[in-house]
Structure formats: C-alpha cells, structure tokens
Amino acid sequence: MKTIFQHIKGDRAIWAIVAMLAIFSFMPIYSASTNLVYVVGNGSTLGHLVKHIVLLITGFAIIYGVHKVPYRYFSGGSILMLPVVVLLLIVTLAQGTIIGGANASRWIRIPFVGIGFQTSTLAGLVLMVYVARYLAKNKEKVIVFKESLIKLWLPVGVVLVLVLPANFSTTAIVFTMILLLSYIGGYPLKFIGYILSMGLFALLFFILVAKAFPDAMPNRVNTWQSRIENFSKSDGKEDYQVEKAKIAIATGGVVGRGPGKSVQKNFLPQSSSDFIYAIIVEEYGLVGAVIVVFIYFLLLFRILITAKKATTIFATLMVIGVGVPIVFQAMINMAVAVNILPVTGQTLPLISSGGTSIWMTCFALGMILSVSASKNETEETILDDNPLDILHETID
Numbered sequence: 001m002k003t004i005f006q007h008i009k010g011d012r013a014i015w016a017i018v019a020m021l022a023i024f025s026f027m028p029i030y031s032a033s034t035n036l037v038y039v040v041g042n043g044s045t046l047g048h049l050v051k052h053i054v055l056l057i058t059g060f061a062i063i064y065g066v067h068k069v070p071y072r073y074f075s076g077g078s079i080l081m082l083p084v085v086v087l088l089l090i091v092t093l094a095q096g097t098i099i100g101g102a103n104a105s106r107w108i109r110i111p112f113v114g115i116g117f118q119t120s121t122l123a124g125l126v127l128m129v130y131v132a133r134y135l136a137k138n139k140e141k142v143i144v145f146k147e148s149l150i151k152l153w154l155p156v157g158v159v160l161v162l163v164l165p166a167n168f169s170t171t172a173i174v175f176t177m178i179l180l181l182s183y184i185g186g187y188p189l190k191f192i193g194y195i196l197s198m199g200l201f202a203l204l205f206f207i208l209v210a211k212a213f214p215d216a217m218p219n220r221v222n223t224w225q226s227r228i229e230n231f232s233k234s235d236g237k238e239d240y241q242v243e244k245a246k247i248a249i250a251t252g253g254v255v256g257r258g259p260g261k262s263v264q265k266n267f268l269p270q271s272s273s274d275f276i277y278a279i280i281v282e283e284y285g286l287v288g289a290v291i292v293v294f295i296y297f298l299l300l301f302r303i304l305i306t307a308k309k310a311t312t313i314f315a316t317l318m319v320i321g322v323g324v325p326i327v328f329q330a331m332i333n334m335a336v337a338v339n340i341l342p343v344t345g346q347t348l349p350l351i352s353s354g355g356t357s358i359w360m361t362c363f364a365l366g367m368i369l370s371v372s373a374s375k376n377e378t379e380e381t382i383l384d385d386n387p388l389d390i391l392h393e394t395i396d
Contacts, residue, residue, distance in 0.1 A: 010369030066366025128321035135185030136314035256285030
C-alpha cells in the first residue's frame, strides 16, 4: 500500500473520493442490471458487474497515466485534438449507431474491439481545455469581439452544431459551462450576452429547419418536445420512467429497502444508467441519497481548492472547465430522477454504467490531478508551446 501511495501524485482527497464512488457503484450496478438481464434479455447480472469493474479499472489506469503528464501538454493538445474531434463527430452523424435502445445516434464503434464510443463527451472535454487556453492567453489583453468570434467561438460553434442533432442535453451543458468559464476567465459580460443570444437564435433556427425537413433528422426535435411536454403533464413513455423513479424514491424511506432489494429496478428502463440514483434511493433510502450528494459536493470542493492553488491562469481555468461539469452532470442526473428536470439522458459520473462516460470522467480527473501535482510553472511556458513541438516531444 505504501508503494502505491509513492507513485500517485496530486490531491489525495480526490483520489479517495473517486475510489469511494467507484467502490460504492458495484452494488447498485449489480442490482440494477437485473432489468437488462430479465426484461431486455441481455447477459447476466454478474457479467454486467464484471464489465463495470473492468471499465472502472481501465478508468483508474487512465487517471494514473494522465496525471503523470505535465498539464502544459493539454494546452497544445487541445489544438491538435479539435480537428480530430470534428472528424469524429461528422463520422458519428453519418454512421452513428443506436446503443441500449437510445433514440439517438451518438456512438461510433471502435474497430476490432466492438465497444461503442460516445464522441460528444470527448468533444466537450477538448472544448473546455481549448477555451481555457484562449482565455488564459488573452487574460491581460483587451478582447476584440470580432477577433474572438474567429479564434474562440467559431471552433466552439462548429463542434456544438455537430453535437446538437443527436445530443441536445450535452450541447446545452457544454455551452452553459463554456459561458461560465468565459465569465470566470474575464471575457466581457456584454460579449457573453451576445454569444448567448446567438446560441439561442442558432437553436431556434435548427428547430425550424428540423420541423421543415423532418426526414433529415428524424425524431430528434419531436423527442425534445415530448420530453418537455411529458415533464409538465401525465402521459407518454417518459412519464412511465419518471413514475417508476418516483415510486422507487417514495418506497426507499429513510434507510431504504436494503442493498439489492429494489423492486422498481425490474420495471424502470435505464435503471443502471440514467435512473440509477432512483435505485440508490430505494435501496439505501434518504441516508444513502444524502451521502451520494455530499460526496459529489466534496469532490467539487476539492476541485475548487485545486483550481485556487494552481500556479497559472491556464491551470486554474482548465481545472474549473473540466472539473465543474462532472459535478454539474451529477446534479442533473439526480434532478431528473427526482423529477426536478425533464429526462436528459445524462449518467451519474463514476456510478452509472457506460464506458465513454467513465473514461472521459477519469481523463478529466487525471488532468485535475496533473495540475495539483505540478511544480511552479510560468504562464509563458504553458501558452507559448507549439502544439507540434509538444507532439514531437511526446513521441520522443
């Protein structure tokens, strides 16, 4: 054990929190997967648990590997990854597949492995680092709106437009987090207002086009519309999910039915992913629900501490940009389960099943730990790196 601690760097509290969430997820995943086994007829409960454990082990390997990389590499790496992300999103739109019955083409298959990869999560991570780089580089300069449109918002807009048709919730979360990061990074509030207006106009334009040409993007706008309508009235498939989630939460009581004793897991679709929080509340009660919320807020607190202790502006903004969305996504998942928000399809980070979500969350955590483990560096060293030089140095 002492040898292990010698090799891990960075905030030990973050390591501990991530480990707690991972270990805690074993029982809910094992329990909730009965829906996939006995209702959908997919595999076995033990098989789903083993798959989840393997994903978490590879996730921890990602954290370990990424936290060993000097965080300055992520600055230039975001520029290198932007065209790759755009290409992957185009391929996803053209050849995306349906996984787990989800009504959206969000995944591409990794060749020879057969694993689905959700490209929008990678896109969000790359965008956050790219925006952090731009804001840090222009922190002491007077920002010209027209210039920032080309250098900052054009890449952001291209990526979000490619994500939007298949994944509105992720687009909304990433856009909101970018606006928040821009405000924290000193981007003029007036310009943020302009960008928000342009974003809303672009969304309205997309909806009108989708309505005018329904065959181009079948079911997407109708899905958004039905989720919003079903959130406010009692009919439809989405209401069935929310109804079962409410029953699960209501029957959980203070201490819950006990581990593995959920009843609604047999009826609740996506019980091991989108609605796993409802199963947690049913089995562990109000006590378990509060503990899970507390752990995520503790993670947020440690992320903010890491951001405050960072020695460069880029590091501070990057930690906020990749760290806060993890907790924000968790809050959205739990809000959907208790019917505060309409169904979004967002998973509960490190607890829900799903390879891409786990891996990208772990990659983000590795970046945060890389910052907390770093020595003092100057802003010029970070931002003046040529991305091609970084790539060459990494290969060497």
